[in-house]
Amino acid sequence: MNQEAAGTDRHRRFAALCEPLRDDLYRFAFWLSRDPQVADDVVQETMLRAWKSLDRLQDGSAAKQWLLTIARREHARLYERKRLATVDIDELVAVDTAALATSDERDQELDEVRRAIFELDEDYREPLVLQVLLGYSTQEIAEHMDLKTGAVLTRLFRARHRLRRQLGLSGEEQED
Amino acid sequence: MTENERSEMQVQCLQFRRAVGAEPGLKNPQVEAHAAACTSCADYRRQMRSLDGVIRRALAIPVPASRSRASSAPGVDKPRHTRRWFALAASLLAAAGIGFALWSTAPRESLATTVVEHVRHEPDALVTTADRVAPFALEDILAKSGVRMRGNLDTVSYARSCPIRGHWVPHLVVQTGAGPVTVIVMAQEHVRQPVPLRTAGLTGTIVPAGPGSIAIIGSGPVPVDEVRDRVLEAVEFLETGQ
Numbered sequence: 001m002n003q004e005a006a007g008t009d010r011h012r013r014f015a016a017l018c019e020p021l022r023d024d025l026y027r028f029a030f031w032l033s034r035d036p037q038v039a040d041d042v043v044q045e046t047m048l049r050a051w052k053s054l055d056r057l058q059d060g061s062a063a064k065q066w067l068l069t070i071a072r073r074e075h076a077r078l079y080e081r082k083r084l085a086t087v088d089i090d091e092l093v094a095v096d097t098a099a100l101a102t103s104d105e106r107d108q109e110l111d112e113v114r115r116a117i118f119e120l121d122e123d124y125r126e127p128l129v130l131q132v133l134l135g136y137s138t139q140e141i142a143e144h145m146d147l148k149t150g151a152v153l154t155r156l157f158r159a160r161h162r163l164r165r166q167l168g169l170s171g172e173e174q175e176d
Numbered sequence: 177m178t179e180n181e182r183s184e185m186q187v188q189c190l191q192f193r194r195a196v197g198a199e200p201g202l203k204n205p206q207v208e209a210h211a212a213a214c215t216s217c218a219d220y221r222r223q224m225r226s227l228d229g230v231i232r233r234a235l236a237i238p239v240p241a242s243r244s245r246a247s248s249a250p251g252v253d254k255p256r257h258t259r260r261w262f263a264l265a266a267s268l269l270a271a272a273g274i275g276f277a278l279w280s281t282a283p284r285e286s287l288a289t290t291v292v293e294h295v296r297h298e299p300d301a302l303v304t305t306a307d308r309v310a311p312f313a314l315e316d317i318l319a320k321s322g323v324r325m326r327g328n329l330d331t332v333s334y335a336r337s338c339p340i341r342g343h344w345v346p347h348l349v350v351q352t353g354a355g356p357v358t359v360i361v362m363a364q365e366h367v368r369q370p371v372p373l374r375t376a377g378l379t380g381t382i383v384p385a386g387p388g389s390i391a392i393i394g395s396g397p398v399p400v401d402e403v404r405d406r407v408l409e410a411v412e413f414l415e416t417g418q
Contacts, residue, residue: 011408014386019368023239031235044364047387048322051413113234131199132228133235138199153198160197160224169227 010054017063018050024134028068031129032075034118045074068134069144116166124159127152185214192217200224287365288382290340291391292375294347295358301334301349302356302395309335309348317346318411322363327410341365350406354399363388363413386413 025046029039049070050057057066117125130136130144138156142149163169177185192210195202200221211218295302309332315325317335321344333356334349340362348359358380367389371382380393383404392403 008405008408011384011386015384019384022368026239027235027237030237036240044366044387047366048363048413051387109230110234113230114237117231117234128231129235132231153194156198157194160200160227163231164227169223 013060014051014054017054017057017060018047018067021064021067022047024064025067025071027133028129029071029075031117031133032072032122032126033079038075038078041078042071042074045078046071049074064134065140065144068130072144112167113163116163119166120159120162124155124162127155128159131156189214189217193220196221196224200228287341287362287367287389288371288373291360291382292373292378292393294338294340294360295378295393296375298336298338298347301336301347302358303333303349304351304356305333307333309333314348317348318361321345321361322414323361324412324414325410326412329406329410331406350403352399352403354397355394357392357394357398357403359403359407360391360393361385361388361407361411362391365389388413 022043026039026043029042029046030036033039033042046067050067057063117128120128127141127145130141131138136144138149138152141147141152141156145152147155188210192207192214195207196217211221308330311325311330314329314332314335317337318325320337323346329348329350331351332348333351334347336347337344338347338360339345340360341364343362343364345363346359346361348361350357350359365388367382367384369384373380373382373391373393377395378393379396380391380398381400382389382391383400385404385408390404390407392398392400
């Protein structure tokens with residue numbers, strides 16, 4: 001295959017494998033960082049790295065896991081490089097709910113859930129996003145986060161338990 | 177039910193709720209058998225699955241039409257739910273003490289507008305000429321923007337590093353059979369599909385190119401495909417700076 005055809009083929013492969021995942025990539029980066037600008041930066045850096053190492057992706061069906069692994073590393077690198085401010089959950093000031101007043105009850109419910117997810121520790125937020133939004137299995141989450149499956153299950157259980165408590169839905173079950 | 181049976185049932189309920197609390201969609205014979213035998217746990221599972229539906233909708237935030245997406249026309253308003261979501265995220269970030277000037281509800285100038293305005297401010301570059309930029313000078317210009325020469329681009333008559341949306345990008349003029357064509361290589365700006373460019377006397381397009389995009393503009397008919405292919409053959413996007 002000559003150079004011109006190889007270059008075009010590479011562009012097509014990148015467009016076919018990576019472009020459809022851009023929205024999921026952004027959402028993952030957003031919920032990891034809780035910062036839309038950082039999420040944007042992570043997506044850009046991830047796509048650049050993916051472009052450069054596209055030849056290493058042998059199995060196209062693994063493109064999502066491959067991209068999200070890169071994104072996780074890029075978020076960590078960006079965090080380290082920029083020394084992004086950490087946020088102590090306890091210091092979060094209550095949001096002025098009047099500013100978010102809406103007559104749309106469904107939007108209100110989603111805003112409340114988003115606020116609760118926002119306040120979860122990253123250790124619980126990330127596996128929840130991977131499972132619920134991105135359809136990862138427990139095993140896939142364990143590989144992605146370099147954890148044992150038992151630890152993943154515990155974090156998922158605690159994430160939901162904390163959300164239920166935050167949303168006033170908790171029942172009799174204990175977290176531990 | 178005996179005391180032992182009651183204790184055993186409680187253990188089963190605890191195990192069921194731990195399992196389903198971690199994986200509400202879990203299906204196996206033991207889980208199904210307990211759900212059939214215990215209405216309280218069956219109700220718990222129903223609640224967890226319902227909660228997951230809400231969580232899924234909450235997590236699927238609208239993705240902003242940022243600079244990395246196909247540009248919308250200037251003045252096009254964002255949908256109401258998108259503006260509300262940005263307001264929520266902005267207020268939460270502000271409460272957490274993280275301020276970002278970019279978090280504004282005012283629409284940003286589109287990439288197309290930015291590119292066209294930039295070209296219009298450098299009219300002297302888009303001329304037919306036999307002058308050619310030396311390869312080493314071209315490589316230098318490209319390298320500043322995270323782009324590398326891997327092939328030959330010997331029809332470049334003009335090459336400058338120019339600021340576009342906070343990034344230094346190569347602004348080139350390529351001589352073609354149809355006349356001079358401006359080429360702006362933007363490693364940091366991505367479009368999903370070609371974005372047409374049209375303003376007084378100038379036509380062209382912004383096309384996807386790997387992780388970034390390339391703007392191709394000329395006066396009169398522009399051989400977009402020919403120029404795009406030639407540029408893509410000759411350049412390579414590198415990683416951003418460390």
